[in-house]
Amino acid sequence: xxxxxxxxxxxxxxxxxxxxxxxxxxxxxxxxxxxxxxxxxxxxxxxxxxxxxxxxxxxxxxxxxxxxxxxxxxxxxxxxxxxxxxxxxxxxxxxxxxxxxxxxxxxxxxxxx
Amino acid sequence: xxxxxxxxxxxxxxxxxxxxxxxxxxxxxxxxxxxxxxxxxxxxxxxxxxxxxxxxxxxxxxxxxxxxxxxxxxxxxxxxxxxxxxxxxxxxxxxxxxxxxxxxxxxxxxxxx
Numbered sequence: 001x002x003x004x005x006x007x008x009x010x011x012x013x014x015x016x017x018x019x020x021x022x023x024x025x026x027x028x029x030x031x032x033x034x035x036x037x038x039x040x041x042x043x044x045x046x047x048x049x050x051x052x053x054x055x056x057x058x059x060x061x062x063x064x065x066x067x068x069x070x071x072x073x074x075x076x077x078x079x080x081x082x083x084x085x086x087x088x089x090x091x092x093x094x095x096x097x098x099x100x101x102x103x104x105x106x107x108x109x110x111x112x113x
Numbered sequence: 114x115x116x117x118x119x120x121x122x123x124x125x126x127x128x129x130x131x132x133x134x135x136x137x138x139x140x141x142x143x144x145x146x147x148x149x150x151x152x153x154x155x156x157x158x159x160x161x162x163x164x165x166x167x168x169x170x171x172x173x174x175x176x177x178x179x180x181x182x183x184x185x186x187x188x189x190x191x192x193x194x195x196x197x198x199x200x201x202x203x204x205x206x207x208x209x210x211x212x213x214x215x216x217x218x219x220x221x222x223x224x225x226x
Contacts, residue, residue: 104158
């Protein structure tokens with residue numbers, strides 16, 4: 001069954017440390033996305049990708065980098081984690097069609113202390 | 114930019130009673146946006162509940178319905194008789210063109226027995 005798998009499910013990181021969140025999809029979708037979800041906010045787009053080797057900035061990219069080494073994998077990297085990055089992060093994949101929707105992973109809960 | 118506003122916070126409904134979660138949108142792009150409702154059950158990622166891509170049409174799934182009202186710029190989610198298993202967080206979303214889906218802040222539904 002096609003799916004989006006995120007790892008880890010939970011992560012505790014120290015301020016100033018490096019954090020990498022991983023996402024793998026078996027949907028063969030070209031587009032992949034990283035969102036964060038905070039109480040009182042909708043999902044906010046951090047980075048997205050159109051395909052292997054491409055990364056684009058979303059609405060809130062500051063403090064984050066992304067990497068898309070293959071069609072299946074899309075990583076979110078926090079080079080210097082800060083407490084303000086404590087959140088739940090969702091990865092999604094989607095097809096290129098204008099009427100397509102997303103398939104989401106189960107989320108990664110990140111706590112930066 | 115594009116935005117989605119939905120019923121804030123938590124809604125508590127007794128089992129077998131009716132439900133409405135309000136959603137209104139603002140889309141600045143040319144044309145009519147695609148509209149979605151996603152649902153997030155505890156411990157899981159978001160999953161598509163229903164979508165409507167044509168103004169004036171109604172989408173339905175699992176007993177839920179939403180009608181795309183372009184005059185009122187609304188896409189309210191309704192269900193005639195909720196069950197405990199419907200307890201989840203519901204997100205209204207739109208895609209106004211291109212890659213990006215914009216989400217509302219989410220509404221937590223608690224169905225009491």
